[in-house]
Amino acid sequence: VRADGEIITTGTRAKKSSAGYDLTHLFIGAEGTLGIISEITLKLRGIPQSIAAGACSFETVKGACDATILAIQTGIPVARIELLNAAQVKACNAYSKLTLPETPLLLLEFHGTEADVAEQSAMFGEIAKECGGGGFEWATRPEDRTRLWQARHDAYWAVRGLRPGAQAVATDVCVPISRLAECVVETEKDLETVGLISPIVGHVGDGNFHCSMLVDVSDPDEMQRADGFLHRLVERALAMGGTCTGEHGIGQGKQQYLETELGPEAVQAMRALKAALDPHNILNPGKILPS
Numbered sequence: 001v002r003a004d005g006e007i008i009t010t011g012t013r014a015k016k017s018s019a020g021y022d023l024t025h026l027f028i029g030a031e032g033t034l035g036i037i038s039e040i041t042l043k044l045r046g047i048p049q050s051i052a053a054g055a056c057s058f059e060t061v062k063g064a065c066d067a068t069i070l071a072i073q074t075g076i077p078v079a080r081i082e083l084l085n086a087a088q089v090k091a092c093n094a095y096s097k098l099t100l101p102e103t104p105l106l107l108l109e110f111h112g113t114e115a116d117v118a119e120q121s122a123m124f125g126e127i128a129k130e131c132g133g134g135g136f137e138w139a140t141r142p143e144d145r146t147r148l149w150q151a152r153h154d155a156y157w158a159v160r161g162l163r164p165g166a167q168a169v170a171t172d173v174c175v176p177i178s179r180l181a182e183c184v185v186e187t188e189k190d191l192e193t194v195g196l197i198s199p200i201v202g203h204v205g206d207g208n209f210h211c212s213m214l215v216d217v218s219d220p221d222e223m224q225r226a227d228g229f230l231h232r233l234v235e236r237a238l239a240m241g242g243t244c245t246g247e248h249g250i251g252q253g254k255q256q257y258l259e260t261e262l263g264p265e266a267v268q269a270m271r272a273l274k275a276a277l278d279p280h281n282i283l284n285p286g287k288i289l290p291s
Helices: 023-028 061-073 086-096 114-130 142-153 155-160 177-194 220-239 255-262 264-277
Strands: 050-057 078-084 105-112 137-139 167-174 200-203 208-215
Touching: 050 114, 050 142, 061 078, 061 105, 061 114, 061 177, 078 086, 078 142, 086 142, 086 155, 086 200, 105 114, 105 142, 137 142, 142 155, 155 167, 155 208, 167 220, 177 200, 177 208, 177 220, 208 220, 220 255, 255 264
Parallel strands: none
Antiparallel strands: 050 105, 050 137, 078 105, 078 200, 167 208, 200 208
């Protein structure tokens, strides 16, 4: 639904289309500033013949990231791969009553036939071993897979439990997969230097990771340190050819980085789209585009 009340359809059920501009993704990524999505068509995917979930602890966060990079670069079709740094694993152990080694952890999932899954798992196991990974814990039964993924599912609430009363400030960046290890390692060092509690989780198969800072919003010094960290995190990602946000969006907090990342011409193009589709600025005003 557009700002003037007109209802438009942006796509069909066809698997792909070259019919004009890609309005579907334009509206999806617009954070409600160009229109209101009132109806969607979802595509269902078949359940694989076999699904295996695995958990592997690493000596260092660099080792976990390096294993991810090698897996992607060698073409292992990992369905899901998630990173929890040592701080996040410690939080999950406390919250979810788990007994995971409190070192960086990768959670993985492989899909396919039984033979495919077995081969993929073995290949990744060799890579993990080279990168300082410990023994794998594998599971194929649904209840066992759920148990393995419990730590990731509870990550946010586990972080909140580390410092009751503190405000959780979540942010994300995304970098090319080849720079993932470097970016995560530097981010952990930065957090240690400024003395902030901020566990890290990541959809590392995409090069995307999230920091969940716990801050006392009534403490000006702590807020200043948190703000400085957030700024350096984005600068670090951009310097590595990444983006200031892989999933969370620009909103208001990251408007200052949009022009640095994409250039003034791209931002001007966005302004033109906003003016054309919402001339009275009534849809989520003040978001995405800097004043």
